[in-house]
Structure formats: C-alpha cells, structure tokens
Amino acid sequence: EAQVTQNPRYLITVTGKKLTVTCSQNMNHEYMSWYRQDPGLGLRQIYYSMNVEVTDKGDVPEGYKVSRKEKRNFPLILESPSPNQTSLYFCASSPLGGVNTEAFFGQGTRLTVV
Amino acid sequence: DAKTTQPPSMDCAEGRAANLPCNHSTISGNEYVYWYRQIHSQGPQYIIHGLKNNETNEMASLIITEDRKSSTLILPHATLRDTAVYYCIVSARDDKIIFGKGTRLHILP
Numbered sequence: 524e525a526q527v528t529q530n531p532r533y534l535i536t537v538t539g540k541k542l543t544v545t546c547s548q549n550m551n552h553e554y555m556s557w558y559r560q561d562p563g564l565g566l567r568q569i570y571y572s573m574n575v576e577v578t579d580k581g582d583v584p585e586g587y588k589v590s591r592k593e594k595r596n597f598p599l600i601l602e603s604p605s606p607n608q609t610s611l612y613f614c615a616s617s618p619l620g621g622v623n624t625e626a627f628f629g630q631g632t633r634l635t636v637v
Numbered sequence: 638d639a640k641t642t643q644p645p646s647m648d649c650a651e652g653r654a655a656n657l658p659c660n661h662s663t664i665s666g667n668e669y670v671y672w673y674r675q676i677h678s679q680g681p682q683y684i685i686h687g688l689k690n691n692e693t694n695e696m697a698s699l700i701i702t703e704d705r706k707s708s709t710l711i712l713p714h715a716t717l718r719d720t721a722v723y724y725c726i727v728s729a730r731d732d733k734i735i736f737g738k739g740t741r742l743h744i745l746p
Contacts, residue, residue, distance in 0.1 A: 527680070556733070556734075558736075560678075565736050565737065565738055565739075566681070566736035567736075568733055568734070568735070571733060581733065611678060613680050613681070615680075615681075615734075625683040625686075626673075626681075626683055626734060627683070628680030628681045628682070629680050630679060630680050631678060631679065631680055633678075
C-alpha cells in the first residue's frame with residue numbers, strides 16, 4: 524500500500540531537548556516536504572526536498588533542520604524545541620518535483636513542547 | 638499568500654451534490670487547479686486536479702471556467718464522510734503547494 528509514515532504520532536517534550544520526527548515513503552517519490560498546521564494559520568511549509576541531498580527552505584524554516592540522505596526518508600529535526608513549535612506536523616511526498624500530480628500526506632505528528 | 642478565494646463554510650444535505658466554488662482570478666497559463674481535503678486533523682488527501690478541461694474521477698468532478706478564473710468542485714452524492722475542509726490550490730508544475738484557509742463543508746443528515 525502506498526503510504527507516507529510519520530513517527531511518532533504524538534510527542535510531548537521539554538524546551539531545549541533535541542528531537543527528530545521521522546518520515547518515510549514507499550513510493551520512490553523524489554519530492555518530499557514538511558508542513559506545520561496551527562489554528563487560524565492553516566498549513567505552512569517548513570522545508571522541502573526535490574531529491575536526495577537537495578533540500579530548501581519553505582515559508583517557516585526557523586528552528587528546524589532536515590536531511591535527505593536516502594530517497595525514502597526525510598526526517599525533521601528540532602535541535603532546541605521551544606513552546607512556539609507546538610503544532611501538528613505533516614510530511615508529504617509526490618513523484619515529481621512539485622504538484623503536477625497527487626501528493627501523499629502522512630497522518631500527522633502532534634507535538635507539544637512544554 | 639494563497640492565490641485562491643473560497644467561502645469559509647458551506648452546508649450540503651446528505652445525498653445531494655456538493656458544489657464548492659473557488660476563485661483564482663490571477664491564475665497563470667502554466668498553473669494547475671488542485672483540490673485537497675482534510676478530514677478532522679488527518680493528513681490532507683488529494684481529490685483531483687486540472688489545467689483547462691473539466692476532469693472527473695471516482696471521487697469528484699472539477700469544472701473550470703473557460704477563462705480559468707474560477708472553478709467548482711462537485712461531490713455528486715455527498716455523504717457524512719465527506720465532512721471536511723476542502724482546499725483549492727493553484728500551482729505550477731514543480732512549484733510548492735500553498736494552502737489557504739479552505740472551505741469547511743458540513744454534510745447534514
């Protein structure tokens with residue numbers, strides 16, 4: 524089954540404790556991206572990757588890092604989480620460099636930073 | 638900023654066709670119209686996309702006006718499971734998806 528898998532689904536952490544949210548897709552897609560969703564602000568793109576070793580900033584990249592060492596994986600790293608990074612996070616992938624086709628989204632990771 | 642305008646909410650009776658409008662008056666010639674939906678807090682789900690011609694798949698139909706400045710997503714027989722936020726997105730190939738606020742569709746029993 525084609526899918527994008529994020530882990531963990533829920534996470535509560537403390538300010539400053541480094542964490543990684545993993546994202547994996549089984550569709551051999553080139554394009555992957557991370558979004559955060561906040562009430563009243565909608566879905567905003569954090570980072571995206573056009574292919575292995577190619578990443579770029581989205582609209583809200585501050586406080587986040589990503590890496591794309593393998594095609595299937597695109598982890599989101601919070602080196603020093605802060606309460607304003609409390610949010611619902613989604614990973615997405617699509618077969619082309621952008622949106623000329625269907626994008627698949629993961630089920631989300633709800634992060635709380637206290 | 639999103640390049641589309643959608644009504645914030647709509648109601649539709651179960652079993653009836655749900656027609657969701659979207660204005661995209663500044664759309665460029667190489668930009669597609671995409672529709673996604675998000676049920677509760679799940680990941681967004683792709684529905685359909687088109688460039689100029691009307692499109693239909695197993696989920697919905699997409700009607701794009703001749704001048705391409707607006708479009709309508711049609712769910713032919715809405716069910717309670719179609720209750721969701723529907724996003725109309727305009728984007729060129731290889732460009733990023735920018736989500737607006739979408740339309741919250743309520744299907745009424």
